[in-house]
Amino acid sequence: MVINRKYQPFYLLFIAVLIASCSPKVTAVKTNSALNPDKTTKTSSLPVIRGPHFSTDSIYTTKTDSLLGIVKQQQPVVLMDSTGLIATPSEWVGSVNFGIRKANYVVIHFTAQDSIQQTIRTFTIKSTEVSAHYVIGKDGKVYHMVNDYFRSNHAGIGKWGSVTDMNSISLGIEIDNNGSEPFNDAQIKSLLLLLAQLKKAYNIPTANFIGHQDFAPKRKPDPGPLFPWKILAANGFGYWSDDALELAPQNFDYKTALRLIGYDTTDLNAAIIAFKRHFVQDDSTTQLSQLDLNVLYNLYQKY
Numbered sequence: 001m002v003i004n005r006k007y008q009p010f011y012l013l014f015i016a017v018l019i020a021s022c023s024p025k026v027t028a029v030k031t032n033s034a035l036n037p038d039k040t041t042k043t044s045s046l047p048v049i050r051g052p053h054f055s056t057d058s059i060y061t062t063k064t065d066s067l068l069g070i071v072k073q074q075q076p077v078v079l080m081d082s083t084g085l086i087a088t089p090s091e092w093v094g095s096v097n098f099g100i101r102k103a104n105y106v107v108i109h110f111t112a113q114d115s116i117q118q119t120i121r122t123f124t125i126k127s128t129e130v131s132a133h134y135v136i137g138k139d140g141k142v143y144h145m146v147n148d149y150f151r152s153n154h155a156g157i158g159k160w161g162s163v164t165d166m167n168s169i170s171l172g173i174e175i176d177n178n179g180s181e182p183f184n185d186a187q188i189k190s191l192l193l194l195l196a197q198l199k200k201a202y203n204i205p206t207a208n209f210i211g212h213q214d215f216a217p218k219r220k221p222d223p224g225p226l227f228p229w230k231i232l233a234a235n236g237f238g239y240w241s242d243d244a245l246e247l248a249p250q251n252f253d254y255k256t257a258l259r260l261i262g263y264d265t266t267d268l269n270a271a272i273i274a275f276k277r278h279f280v281q282d283d284s285t286t287q288l289s290q291l292d293l294n295v296l297y298n299l300y301q302k303y
Contacts, residue, residue, distance in 0.1 A: 103202050
């Protein structure tokens with residue numbers, strides 16, 4: 001077949017495209033330049049290795065993508081009058097001055113379950129509706145389960161100072177412990193490393209490392225009187241009373257002192273028990289001894 005010279009370039013281009021479309025696709029991937037510089041190799045079909053948490057990780061990824069879609073929305077607010085007929089004029093104008101909201105509290109829990117596997121299962125089932133940002137196993141292994149910038153369901157209903165929605169401004173850390181056993185050295189070592197990183201990364205104030213019972217004294221007992229709050233305070237995570245204690249005044253208003261620390265005193269007995277389990281740890285009664293009052297008097301002045 002003779003092709004008019006005028007159309008030869010177009011014909012050659014057509015043939016090239018046709019050959020390319022019929023040829024097998026080969027992707028060139030560079031190998032390690034230090035071992036095999038300037039050479040390429042064909043990719044092969046490798047089996048997909050799926051870990052034990054593949055299905056729940058996939059759900060996590062899907063939810064993350066959904067949240068990112070919400071964040072990317074740029075819509076003006078819609079405001080209607082009481083009749084629902086007249087709209088207030090509104091417009092989206094993107095500001096250049098904004099960032100991601102960061103956690104300002106850390107809430108520490110015990111899992112109250114029998115194993116780390118049981119807790120991970122609890123946190124990866126939708127029906128439980130509970131989670132935490134981190135879980136620390138008995139061997140000290142740290143499981144990161146929710147991105148630090150996401151809201152996990154760990155604190156629930158409660159009150160600390162003026163904070164009633166603790167989930168929105170806190171990081172939740174669960175420690176594998178059934179509630180009646182000591183916390184081991186491996187767990188505390190990992191916890192201290194984790195807290196140091198979080199405190200530095202998010203500039204969390206020393207006073208804002210609390211227990212679940214501190215926030216929800218009417219409902220929760222964790223992390224309990226066996227938790228080493230004194231060790232945490234010595235490392236800058238929460239406060240502890242001084243060794244030398246001044247005698248609390250005879251007319252000392254302990255209810256106000258508890259409230260100033262952060263406790264919800266609407267149920268005073270629950271607040272007293274929570275305070276003693278955190279800062280005294282000798283008993284869990286509702287009675288405040290002179291020593292308890294001295295400790296409280298010393299502590300509330302730090303907050």
